[in-house]
Amino acid sequence: xxxxxxxxxxxxxxxxxxxxxxxxxxxxxxxxxxxxxxxxxxxxxxxxxxxxxxxxxxxxxxxxxxxxxxxxxxxxxxxxxxxxxxxxxxxxxxxxxxxxxxxxxxxxxxxxxxxxx
Amino acid sequence: xxxxxxxxxxxxxxxxxxxxxxxxxxxxxxxxxxxxxxxxxxxxxxxxxxxxxxxxxxxxxxxxxxxxxxxxxxxxxxxxxxxxxxxxxxxxxxxxxxxxxxxxxxx
Numbered sequence: 675x676x677x678x679x680x681x682x683x684x685x686x687x688x689x690x691x692x693x694x695x696x697x698x699x700x701x702x703x704x705x706x707x708x709x710x711x712x713x714x715x716x717x718x719x720x721x722x723x724x725x726x727x728x729x730x731x732x733x734x735x736x737x738x739x740x741x742x743x744x745x746x747x748x749x750x751x752x753x754x755x756x757x758x759x760x761x762x763x764x765x766x767x768x769x770x771x772x773x774x775x776x777x778x779x780x781x782x783x784x785x786x787x788x789x790x791x
Numbered sequence: 792x793x794x795x796x797x798x799x800x801x802x803x804x805x806x807x808x809x810x811x812x813x814x815x816x817x818x819x820x821x822x823x824x825x826x827x828x829x830x831x832x833x834x835x836x837x838x839x840x841x842x843x844x845x846x847x848x849x850x851x852x853x854x855x856x857x858x859x860x861x862x863x864x865x866x867x868x869x870x871x872x873x874x875x876x877x878x879x880x881x882x883x884x885x886x887x888x889x890x891x892x893x894x895x896x897x898x
Contacts, residue, residue, distance in 0.1 A: 709886050721827075721835065721878055723889040734886045737792070770834055774889075776882035777825030779846065781834035 676701040678771050678782035688791040692758040696771030703752050704729040709774040710754045714767040726774055727754055761789045793881050795892035802897050812864045812895045814879035819859045823883045826864045829876045
């Protein structure tokens with residue numbers, strides 16, 4: 675059974691950089707046709723796609739976040755990572771790592787990230 | 792950007808009722824639509840993909856339909872475990888872009 679698990683800090687200072695890692699177990703990130711991505715939900719808000727990465731390293735980002743986001747992948751560790759810079763209170767959210775083939779069929783449990791000033 | 796609009800925002804229903812949720816795109820997304828069920832404190836779960844394909848683990852009472860700009864998720868006989876927020880998502884331009892609707896709360 676494929677499992678995804680997020681790891682990273684739960685509290686980050688405004689203006690600093692958030693780094694989250696997703697570890698995939700029960701399968702490999704090096705599979706064709708599937709991307710690995712991040713989705714978040716701010717308090718009281720809906721779901722927002724942040725971006726996705728392919729096992730080759732090709733990545734795509736939400737245009738509203740593109741200037742601040744980098745998603746990378748480490749196939750040797752079956753991990754992929756999110757880096758989000760210049761944090762503000764608006765980045766406070768639950769962050770999920772997901773597997774995508776258009777839709778997201780596997781989700782991590784999610785991690786709450788709070789941005790404080 | 793493709794904008795997905797869900798209606799209504801909240802649906803108040805009783806167990807056993809038939810429920811239809813709507814999702815409209817501002818331009819055609821063909822059949823590239825998924826639906827998710829979200830319960831408090833849990834990760835969303837994919838219910839439907841490719842407009843009408845039921846995801847693993849969901850019973851046949853969940854049915855998706857539509858094409859182009861108008862899509863629906865129908866729950867034929869609502870069960871107590873089905874009370875949740877449902878989100879539609881389009882992926883016409885995947886992997887370059889994905890967008891979600893604002894959600895419909897079934898209460």
